[in-house]
Amino acid sequence: MATRTSPHAAPERPERGPRRRLSVDERREQLISVALDLFSRRSPDEVSIDDIATAAGASRPLVYHYFPGKQSLYEAALRRAADELAGRFHEPPDGPLSERLHRVMGRYLDFVDGHGPGFAALLRGGSVSASPWTNAVIDEVRRAAHDQILSHLAIDDPGPRLRLTIRAWIANAEITALEWLEDRSIPREELQLRLVQEFVAALTVTVSLDPSLLPAFRGFLAEETPDGPTGRLAAQLNALFADPGLGTTVGRLASGTVW
Amino acid sequence: MATRTSPHAAPERPERGPRRRLSVDERREQLISVALDLFSRRSPDEVSIDDIATAAGASRPLVYHYFPGKQSLYEAALRRAADELAGRFHEPPDGPLSERLHRVMGRYLDFVDGHGPGFAALLRGGSVSASPWTNAVIDEVRRAAHDQILSHLAIDDPGPRLRLTIRAWIANAEITALEWLEDRSIPREELQLRLVQEFVAALTVTVSLDPSLLPAFRGFLAEETPDGPTGRLAAQLNALFADPGLGTTVGRLASGTVW
Numbered sequence: 001m002a003t004r005t006s007p008h009a010a011p012e013r014p015e016r017g018p019r020r021r022l023s024v025d026e027r028r029e030q031l032i033s034v035a036l037d038l039f040s041r042r043s044p045d046e047v048s049i050d051d052i053a054t055a056a057g058a059s060r061p062l063v064y065h066y067f068p069g070k071q072s073l074y075e076a077a078l079r080r081a082a083d084e085l086a087g088r089f090h091e092p093p094d095g096p097l098s099e100r101l102h103r104v105m106g107r108y109l110d111f112v113d114g115h116g117p118g119f120a121a122l123l124r125g126g127s128v129s130a131s132p133w134t135n136a137v138i139d140e141v142r143r144a145a146h147d148q149i150l151s152h153l154a155i156d157d158p159g160p161r162l163r164l165t166i167r168a169w170i171a172n173a174e175i176t177a178l179e180w181l182e183d184r185s186i187p188r189e190e191l192q193l194r195l196v197q198e199f200v201a202a203l204t205v206t207v208s209l210d211p212s213l214l215p216a217f218r219g220f221l222a223e224e225t226p227d228g229p230t231g232r233l234a235a236q237l238n239a240l241f242a243d244p245g246l247g248t249t250v251g252r253l254a255s256g257t258v259w
Numbered sequence: 260m261a262t263r264t265s266p267h268a269a270p271e272r273p274e275r276g277p278r279r280r281l282s283v284d285e286r287r288e289q290l291i292s293v294a295l296d297l298f299s300r301r302s303p304d305e306v307s308i309d310d311i312a313t314a315a316g317a318s319r320p321l322v323y324h325y326f327p328g329k330q331s332l333y334e335a336a337l338r339r340a341a342d343e344l345a346g347r348f349h350e351p352p353d354g355p356l357s358e359r360l361h362r363v364m365g366r367y368l369d370f371v372d373g374h375g376p377g378f379a380a381l382l383r384g385g386s387v388s389a390s391p392w393t394n395a396v397i398d399e400v401r402r403a404a405h406d407q408i409l410s411h412l413a414i415d416d417p418g419p420r421l422r423l424t425i426r427a428w429i430a431n432a433e434i435t436a437l438e439w440l441e442d443r444s445i446p447r448e449e450l451q452l453r454l455v456q457e458f459v460a461a462l463t464v465t466v467s468l469d470p471s472l473l474p475a476f477r478g479f480l481a482e483e484t485p486d487g488p489t490g491r492l493a494a495q496l497n498a499l500f501a502d503p504g505l506g507t508t509v510g511r512l513a514s515g516t517v518w
Contacts (some may be wrong), residue, residue: 255494
């Protein structure tokens with residue numbers, strides 16, 4: 001077990017050479033960056049204060065001077081990761097909506113890839129670092145994603161049905177990311193496209209149940225292009241139901257007459 | 260703070276009147292039932308061993324005789340709830356698949372309704388009772404749901420795409436249940452139908468991306484009826500795209516030609 005007399009516990013001293021000593025704020029930010037890097041690459045249970053001190057080139061007492069313990073450093077790192085992820089949801093309101101979402105999904109999968117083990121440990125729960133606070137931070141990121149989607153859809157009063165659709169789709173994005181971290185057999189580009197197409201499909205089903213969403217849905221579809229995610233989904237479904245057996249079956253189902 | 264001299268801590272004595280003393284197994288089962296009832300109606304953090312002893316008509320030492328502490332009683336209660344929920348997924352392989360799933364969803368929402376606060380605390384995480392073990396139990400129930408769906412679809416080798424679709428849909432069912440517990444503005448019957456229709460929609464998108472699923476999908480659709488969940492979804496979407504603007508837009512998207 002590491003103790004305060006471990007080799008990493010050398011007292012802090014001014015940096016030699018041209019590097020200057022870090023200011024208090026800089027040192028704090030550096031420790032958070034180093035911690036976030038370690039907490040991203042391993043489960044939080046597998047990262048110690050000594051690991052962070054070593055990686056930061058700092059002494060263990062110095063780390064404790066800035067943070068009372070591992071939980072506090074974990075929370076600071078999670079705070080930064082959450083802000084970074086929420087920032088990736090921002091997308092200019094230009095061009096077809098499915099293409100905006102496709103770009104956001106690209107940045108989301110980049111983030112997941114860069115923070116894999118920590119992302120998985122956090123979302124799977126059960127870590128010693130899990131707490132009501134960490135859950136609140138996760139929910140805050142989900143809410144940021146939810147609000148971004150609503151703002152792009154330009155719907156002021158979405159109602160409970162669309163809200164539920166968006167929340168369920170965000171859970172889908174989380175599950176997809178977790179599965180991808182464990183099994184890379186589906187190509188990343190396909191997952192990125194698939195998430196967008198699943199959103200469009202879920203939105204379509206929701207609109208078919210809630211006519212108040214129809215004007216926004218019309219506006220959404222009108223800007224889509226044939227080679228974007230929505231157009232490709234429409235073409236995929238068209239091709240699927242070109243299968244004579246399937247087309248007839250769905251026609252029979254939709255028209256309400258039994259063949 | 261409750262102590263061993265609290266009013267509930269009376270030593271156990273034989274039941275008076277016609278009721279006989281419980282056997283060891285019966286007492287254990289009774290304590291689990293009482294604990295499950297309390298853990299269902301409140302967050303686990305708000306249930307004490309004293310509460311369980313009082314509700315069971317047992318002394319605090321007697322409860323400790325059977326269970327070393329609250330965590331152990333919580334785990335026994337969760338084990339029973341998980342087995343009960345997994346049992347509700349069993350459905351005879353008869354009739355249209357969407358109607359089987361619709362019946363299962365009815366039993367699922369019954370379960371959620373009967374164990375609301377405990378279900379929410381468990382799935383939202385962050386409770387003091389959360390642990391790798393409780394997470395493993397939750398995952399076991401998810402796996403049971405996943406395997407039931409695959410067995411009804413009669414697909415031996417589903418591949419990663421369909422597996423992901425099913426996992427994401429199970430997450431959707433969990434989110435839907437959690438939202439429903441907080442906000443009952445969407446009627447229960449609508450949520451039950453909606454979950455099934457969302458499964459059918461997600462399955463359709465997956466099949467459009469993975470032709471190996473086409474034979475099973477044909478078999479699935481052939482048994483569906485116009486007044487079942489799939490038929491109603493087809494009719495809803497038909498009505499949606501009967502809107503001339505929408506129909507034209509989707510036609511343009513699907514055919515790959517710009518109007």
